[in-house]
Amino acid sequence: MSVTAAEQDDPHGTKPGAELLSAVRGYLDHLTVERGLADNTLTSYRRDLRRYLEFLGERGLPALDRVGADDVTEFLRRLREGDTAHPPLGGNSAGRAVVAVRGLHRFAQREGITAHDPAREVRPPSPPRRLPKAVSLRDIESLLDAAGGGDPRALRDRALLELLYGTGARISEAVGLDVDDVTRLAGSASGGDEARPDVNVVRFRGKGGKERLVPVGRFARGALDAYLVRARPVLAASGRGTPALFLNARGGRLTRQGAWAVLRAAAERAGLTDVSPHTLRHSFATHLLDGGADVRVVQELLGHASVTTTQVYTLVTVDRLREVYAASHPRAARTPVGWSATP
Missing domain, CATH: 1.10.150 (DNA polymerase; domain 1)
Structure with a gap:
């Protein structure tokens, strides 16, 4: 200067x-x-x-x-x-x-220019906590319906979006899946415990190479089955052979950019704006917590190293509870005359 x-x-x-x-x-x-x-x-x-x-x-x-x-x-x-x-x-x-x-x-x-540091105790302002963006279940359903269709690429798109919302996966995790990463774990047949049914799971490789198993729900599993049986063989025929789960039109692994394009096209058809793959991940977590899931279970499903990262979703849920309470409870809307809101 x-x-x-x-x-x-x-x-x-x-x-x-x-x-x-x-x-x-x-x-x-x-x-x-x-x-x-x-x-x-x-x-x-x-x-x-x-x-x-x-x-x-x-x-x-x-x-x-x-x-x-x-x-x-x-x-x-x-x-x-x-x-x-x-x-x-x-x-x-x-x-x-x-x-x-x-x-x-x-x-x-x-450097000895001054004898003291007056700025030592002055801290930078804390950045505002940005709450994750989640969309309603109705909008999620509209988005998934917009990705439907009977041709191979439409079946792939529906399976991809169902998996992203149904598991809370990061987009990089989803496109990094191989066919063998989607599997079925056998339940217990009999014995001292009650019989447990088989469960469909997907193995994700998250940040730092850490692996986690996440259950796959009925809708996502149905979309994946339709894609694997009716669409993936068609897409794979034009390629050299790859273990990738999601394929592009040339038979190679679908890229992050390609997955983004799938979501963007479906969002446009559904009339939704400002929707990203992370929106589906946020919605997955928020809807689980709204349904009563424990925050530590959601932490495991998302693959967060610390529960503190997951707890930001509870703020979204608390805000929603506050709105419902204020709108629904007869004595929540205002403070009675003569009462103080603070002790």
Whole structure:
């Protein structure tokens, strides 16, 4: 960052002092030479630090050793709320700017430019928790019906989408399946326990090569059987032979892009927008929890390493329960007169 560039980008006429410019220049050189940050990251840091210098100039702070924790906190507030010269920043952008500022102060203390680090206790804003997007069962049924048909590719498409929703599989897991990964586990015949029926399962290879077995429901199994008997042999005839479960028109393994195209076409025919393979995975988890499934069972079915990852789906379910409760219970809609909602 040159002095000229910093002055040209200062809309308030509050030119940063030489000490500030020297500290920022040294920090950026450190990031470039010693840390080897990518060019795009360095560009973002330069922009964030230029705004920080503007802010310090407005507050009459000529050097980093004059900056206090309150100043850094106020800078974060300005980032989120915006001002006459800047629009408000979202959590991710504001967080990146705070990381740049904290790094600058940490560098300055380590290099002996300042005796203290006022930004040490200032944390980047937590990114908003994005709730998974799920669609209603009616929309799922419309989507699956839109993928129906009697020709080989239509049978494949229906089987693929039924499997994605019926098992909660990632799209990469689904297209990575081989025929032998879909199997039947024999139930117990007799003895001390009650007889258990056979169960259809699919073996997925998830992240890190971790395998898991997931039951296949009646609808997905029916669609898979129709595809394996009536469609896959036709598609395989044009290829060189592959163990892949889902085949493209040339007889090779269906790609992630091809599976995306299958879903996109079915969604368009069903009149649905903003539907992705992950939407089916989210819907699988949400509908299970809505039906009373234990969160740890859903964790195993999804292949999550930690139940914390799965628990985000419970927020969707709680929101739905809250809506139903507020709309249905006669004493849920409002607080009685004279009562306080808080103790």
